Amino acid sequence: MDKLVIRGGNRLHGVVTVDGAKNAILPALSATLLTDQTCVLRGVPKLQDVYTMVEVLANLGCSVRSDNCSLTIDAGAVKHYQAPYELVRQMRASFLVAGPLLARFGRASMALPGGCAIGPRPIDLHLKGFFAMGARVSLDNGRIELTANSLRGATVYLDFPSVGATENLMMAASLAKGITYIENAAEEPEVVDLANMINSMGGRVSGAGTKTIRIEGVESLKGTTHEVIPDRAEAATFMIAAAVTGGDVVLKNVIPDHLKAVSAKLREAGVSVEEDGSLIHVRGDKILKAVDVKTMPYPGFPTDLQAPMMSLLAVCEGTSLVTETVFENRFSHVDELKRMGASIKVEDRSALIKGVTQLTGAAVKAADLRAGAALVIAGLVASGVTQVTGVHHINRGYGDLASKLRALGADIQGEASP
Ligand code: EPZ
Numbered sequence: 001m002d003k004l005v006i007r008g009g010n011r012l013h014g015v016v017t018v019d020g021a022k023n024a025i026l027p028a029l030s031a032t033l034l035t036d037q038t039c040v041l042r043g044v045p046k047l048q049d050v051y052t053m054v055e056v057l058a059n060l061g062c063s064v065r066s067d068n069c070s071l072t073i074d075a076g077a078v079k080h081y082q083a084p085y086e087l088v089r090q091m092r093a094s095f096l097v098a099g100p101l102l103a104r105f106g107r108a109s110m111a112l113p114g115g116c117a118i119g120p121r122p123i124d125l126h127l128k129g130f131f132a133m134g135a136r137v138s139l140d141n142g143r144i145e146l147t148a149n150s151l152r153g154a155t156v157y158l159d160f161p162s163v164g165a166t167e168n169l170m171m172a173a174s175l176a177k178g179i180t181y182i183e184n185a186a187e188e189p190e191v192v193d194l195a196n197m198i199n200s201m202g203g204r205v206s207g208a209g210t211k212t213i214r215i216e217g218v219e220s221l222k223g224t225t226h227e228v229i230p231d232r233a234e235a236a237t238f239m240i241a242a243a244v245t246g247g248d249v250v251l252k253n254v255i256p257d258h259l260k261a262v263s264a265k266l267r268e269a270g271v272s273v274e275e276d277g278s279l280i281h282v283r284g285d286k287i288l289k290a291v292d293v294k295t296m297p298y299p300g301f302p303t304d305l306q307a308p309m310m311s312l313l314a315v316c317e318g319t320s321l322v323t324e325t326v327f328e329n330r331f332s333h334v335d336e337l338k339r340m341g342a343s344i345k346v347e348d349r350s351a352l353i354k355g356v357t358q359l360t361g362a363a364v365k366a367a368d369l370r371a372g373a374a375l376v377i378a379g380l381v382a383s384g385v386t387q388v389t390g391v392h393h394i395n396r397g398y399g400d401l402a403s404k405l406r407a408l409g410a411d412i413q414g415e416a417s418p
Contacts, residue, residue, distance in 0.1 A: 001414035004388040004402055006379030008361060012247035012408040016238050018254050019045035020069070021231035022397050024190040026093040027167045028197055028228055029053045029073070032062070033100035034171060035201055036076035037223030044069050045231065046399040048392070052091045059084045060097070083110035085143065091396075092121055096164060098146060099126075099171035102135055108146040112139070125165035129156040133169075133176055153178025153217060161186040161297045166213065167194050173215035174203045182213040188298040189258045193229045200224040232258040233304045234398060235280070237373050239263075240305070241405065243271040243284035244312040244381045249408060251280045261301040265291055265309065269316060290318030290355055295326050307333045307374035314342035315381060316355040323350045332367035333374045339364055340378050340386065358383055366390035369397040376401060380410055 020043030030053070032039040044050060044066075054064050054071065061079040065072040081101045088094045092113040101108035113123060123144075127137050130146055132154035138145045153176050158165055166186040171194075173180035185191070187209050195208030201224045204216035235254045242249035243266055256263070256275035263273045263280070268291045272283040290313060295303040303326035313320040314337055324330045331351060334344050339362040343354040361384030366372030372394035379386030388394075391414070394401055402412045 001416055002389060002391050003415045004376060004379075004391055005413050005415055006361070006376065006386045006388065007411040008359075008380055008382040008384065008386065010245065010380070010409050010411055012242045012245045012249050012380070012405070012410060014408045015250045015252060016404055016408055017252045018230045018235045018238070019043070019399050020228040021045070021190060021193070021233070022047055022049055023163070023188075023233070024193045024228040025050055026053050027096050027190065027194045028226060029057060029071070030096040030100050031171055031194060031197055031201070032057070032073040033060070033075045033078060033097060034104060034174060034198070035221040035223055038072060038074045039223050040070055040072050040225040042070045042225065042227035044071050044228070048396045049091055049093065052087060053094060056083055056087050056094045056097060059087070078105075081105045081107040081109055083108070085111040088113055093164070095123060095126065096168055098130070098144070099168035102130060102146050102148055103151055103172045103175035106148050106150065109143055111142055112144055125158050125160065125162045126168045129154075129165060129169040129182070130172060132156050133172060133180065151176035151217070153180040155181040155183065157183045158185060161211070163188050163191060166191050170194060170198065170205060170208075170213060170215055173217060174198050174205065174221065176217035178217055180215045180217070182215070183211065185211055185213045186297060187211065189229055189232065189255070197224065197226040200226055229258070230254050233302065233370070235259060236262040236302070236305045237308050237377070237398070238404070239266060239273070239280065239282045240308045240312050241377050241380055242282040243269070243288065244315065244377060246284045247408070248283045248285070249281075251282070252278065254278055254280050256280055261299060262305055265293060265301060269312070288312065288316040290316045290320040290353070292321045294323040297326065303327055303330060304370050306330060307370045308377055310334070310344070310351065310353060311337065311374045311377040311381075313353045314344070314356065314378065315359060318355055320353045320355070321350060322353060325349065333371035336364040336371070336375055337378055340382050342378070360384055361386040363387045363389070366393045369393045373398065373401070376405070376412070379412070380405070
């Protein structure tokens with residue numbers, strides 16, 4: 001199935017359960033390389049990116065067993081440190097094996113992660129940290145070669161609070177000799193979740209979730225069982241879809257605290273968002289008002305929800321200004337939304353959205369997973385039929401989005417192109 005066909009106009013209603021977080025399970029899978037004992041990961045979402053990361057681990061020599069929503073990984077048999085070139089090019093997150101391989105084996109070799117539709121995606125901050133910890137870094141034939149006799153603690157200042165760099169350096173530091181401080185660290189919940197997993201393995205990480213993380217290296221780490229946090233990006237996608245369709249949806253398996261920026265913006269737009277423990281109840285029964293959105297590192301408004309939110313702003317009353325401060329060009333959804341009648345003007349990293357009363361269905365193409373989610377949301381509220389291609393991008397980060405939306409009353413079907 002590489003096309004989604006959506007007939008707009010249905011209000012979403014009912015209950016949806018959010019899966020485990022893609023951006024937590026990927027670093028957690030990498031962290032299993034830090035020990036020669038067995039790790040069990042729970043709450044594993046069924047996503048293409050998870051299958052890719054499992055393939056990377058298996059390629060390195062790990063044994064991986066899958067049982068419904070859990071994975072059992074044994075990295076005791078890891079024989080080499082060369083991550084498969086094509087997989088690292090294909091999925092940037094596979095670069096997260098660099099830190100653990102370097103920490104455990106003193107070697108890591110992998111392709112330069114490719115850029116993608118949302119920007120060049122450099123790794124200079126990762127390499128700056130590895131170098132500070134005593135690693136030697138070289139580039140041969142498109143492969144990054146990292147070597148270190150033994151990693152030592154260091155103080156690393158991140159010029160940008162990079163999520164991946166914070167996670168990679170935290171993992172490397174967990175087995176280094178001495179104490180590492182990561183300053184201007186990313187504060188995302190997925191960073192905290194990784195720190196909790198490392199500590200459950202016998203690690204000594206403190207300060208995760210703040211701008212300074214302290215990691216005291218230990219001799220070795222043991223196996224663990226770890227359940228990843230719920231996916232705040234998936235949750236927010238459903239909140240926005242419920243709001244824009246004038247729906248009434250209860251989300252289960254969420255951590256409301258991780259969604260404060262999104263909930264605040266939706267309330268500002270006139271959406272009812274009620275929190276109750278691990279539930280969030282969203283009702284979009286009022287006219288929605290334009291709001292300005294500026295993406296920022298956590299706890300600011302998440303860049304991953306900028307595109308889905310723009311589909312809602314496209315049909316709000318008034319004019320909204322969206323500013324994308326995290327990635328260079330994360331507006332690939334704009335031209336596609338304009339095919340559906342949205343009125344959007346982009347200047348550099350800002351987009352001015354003049355709300356229209358109605359979007360109309362069209363054939364549109366997803367260039368990345370969150371842009372794909374935005375186009376599906378637009379299709380839910382457009383008149384007529386919308387066909388979204390590039391579904392493989394969506395499947396990287398959403399476990400069967402179409403069936404979850406159908407269960408909420410959406411008229412959406414997956415189709416194979418002729
Ligand atoms: C993580 O990507 C997420 N992916 C992304 O989610 C998310 O959008 C991003 O963090 C920001 O929150 C995973 O966790 C697997 P960054 P990551 O390093 O770690 C620059 C999704 O849709 N930068 O925080 O790659 C970089 O160019 C995905 O689920 C450097 O300059 O993001 C970007 O402009 C998309 N040098 C900014 O920092 C570096 O060495 C943020 O990147 C590293 C990053």
